[in-house]
Amino acid sequence: MSDENIQTYDVIVLGAGPVGENVADRSSAAGLRTVIVESELVGGECSYWACEPSKALLRPALLYGEAARFPSVASAVTGPLDAREVLKHRDRMVADWNDQGQVEWLESAGIALIRGHGRLDGIRQVTVETPEGGIVRLHARHAVAVCTGTRAALPPLPDLDTLRPWTSREATSAREAPQRLAILGAGVVAVEMATAWRALGSEVVLIAREPRLLTRIEPFAADLVADRLQVAGVELRFGSGIATAERAGGPDDGVHLSLDDGTRIVVDELLLATGRAPRTDDIGLETVGLDAGEWLTTDDTFTVTAVEGEWLYAVGDVNHRALLTHQGKYQARIAGAVIADRASGGQLDTSPWGRHTGTADLHAVPQVVFTDPEIAAVGLTTADAERAGRKVDVVDYEIGRVAGAIQHDPDYRGQARILIDPERRVIVGATFAGAGVAELLHSATIAITGEITLDRLWHAVPSFPTISEVWLRLLETYRDERAKV
CATH class of the missing domain: 3.50.50.60 (FAD/NAD(P)-binding domain)
Known part of the structure; x- marks a missing residue:
């Protein structure tokens, strides 16, 4: 194959989900000619089969449950949910599985799109099999980013x-x-x-x-x-x-x-x-000395450690660091800055990423489970601390005792827990369970990431009457328990 039959870009991204889109956006914004390869819909698993449609199904269910339990509102709830209307809402949220809007965004960002199944084909080489059966050969001057995500891991049931x-x-x-x-x-x-x-x-x-x-x-x-x-x-x-x-x-x-x-x-x-398994079984890993179907281990710049030359990146679920869309997008922003910095020989100002290393995957991974009640958690759990041999003080508080929770639901059921490092006097883990607790999560994430001491948290005053007042009650509970020691 002659060179004129190979399309050359600065950066090739495999996978146009939220992670791939963010890597491509960062590298393109830095002036690097970028192409993204996608075999399905631009927007990926999260947009069409995971985060967006699942929450579109869950929000009406949770709202209905809250209304049916609330005095003076419950009498207005007559009959079951209208499943047909809920499914129509789901369809709207996924744009009826049409990715034209996402394609237009790629075009506006100056990112090229090639539809088809992309496979690595050696160092900085990618071969794409198009839906029409054609072959497109690509060469990357600087980087290839694998952002292919995961698929469902199925148990060994016969047939x-x-x-x-x-x-x-x-x-x-x-x-x-x-x-x-x-x-x-x-x-x-x-x-x-x-x-x-x-x-x-x-x-x-x-x-x-x-x-x-x-x-x-x-x-x-x-x-x-x-x-x-x-x-x-x-x-x-x-x-x-x-x-x-x-x-x-x-x-x-x-x-x-x-x-x-x-x-x-x-x-x-x-x-x-x-569970989930990496979508790496048919992307040509064997052509660069890796095993097909494996998770791709990276360092904190999201560079694949088993491949020399700092050209291959694995970003998002595929690296098995934190299988959450928001964490993958966080990684993508850093990886894009790393790629741009290396391409410039270290001459770019890629603030605010500092030395372009990811740490949130290791210390403060926030997650919401959209059940009834909601669960919001970040940092260590009690079991995590025990496994790691870390000494922590456990502080619990019943959220239903907070005025804001009673306003939310007179029969509110929920609990908050924070884990405190007693030597550094900082929070290292937080879990909230109850209606509306998802909105408490970012404050906990900031407290853990910023290593804000308890002495300073006393001066973070929660609004009354909101569920966030539970922060004050947790600190008071810890103070009182410590006073008994």
Whole structure:
């Protein structure tokens, strides 16, 4: 292949999800000629099959639940949610799975787009197989960024092709609510989809090998979610798994499940919410000395450590540092600054990133679980601290005792927990569970990231009457407990 048949860019980005878009935006803004390669929709998993559609399904469910429980409002809630209207709202939020708006944004940012399946083909080389069957060969002067994300990791059930299970994609894009839905898993996808589809009228059974939900979250928060799911009518089966699964022949025969304890269940759909795997199995990793299908290990500049030359980057879920869209976009902003800085020989001013290294993935990863009640967490959990051998003081407060929470719901159920390093007198972890607590999360993230001492936090005055007053109550509780020692 002669050089004139190879298209040369400064930066090639594989994957046009939020992470890839942000890498491309940063490098293009720095004057680097950038191309992005995408095999599906520009905007990626988050925009069309994860964050956006799942929250579009969940928001009406959570709003309905709050209204139905609130005095003087509950009487106005007559009948169930209108599932058809909720699904229309979901469709609007994902632009009916049309990415034209995102394509126009790429054009406005001066970023080239090539549709097709991109594969590495040696050092700074990428080959793209287009939907029409053609081949486009690309060369990067400076960098290739792998931003291909993850896919659903499926358990080793036999005959998965004929079983046709739901993954998170089918769960967020379904055209109607199944009458009976079984969910295998205990993580965020499992509990959020159990919340959404139960509210939309499905009979839901959640099957988990784990002894509880959300095992990476503080147990008190997970227990509140489990209680509310059961009140809503979701059947929870802990300490169990699926031994066999078979989709019967007739269109109305459903999926027949045999559980480990011998129980048999028949449902219309089975959602496998059993984790994520990297989308690196068919992107040419072997051409640069890496193993296909592996997570890509990086340093704090998001440069792949196993490849020499500082040209290959892995950004977002694919590096397994923090599988959250906002964390991936954070990484992308830093990676784009690193790429631009290296391309300029270190001559660019890429503030505010300092020396262009990511630290949030290690110290303060915020996450919201959009269940009923919401869970918002950042930093260490109690279990994390125990595993690391870190001494922390645990401070709990019942959020329902705060005036702002009572205004929110007279029967408010929720709890807050902060973990304090007693030597440095800073917060190293925070978890909130309750309605509306997502808006508390950024203040906790700032406190942890900024290592703000308790002495200074006393002067961060929360507004009254808001749920944020729980910050004052947590500090008061800690002061009083310390006074007893």
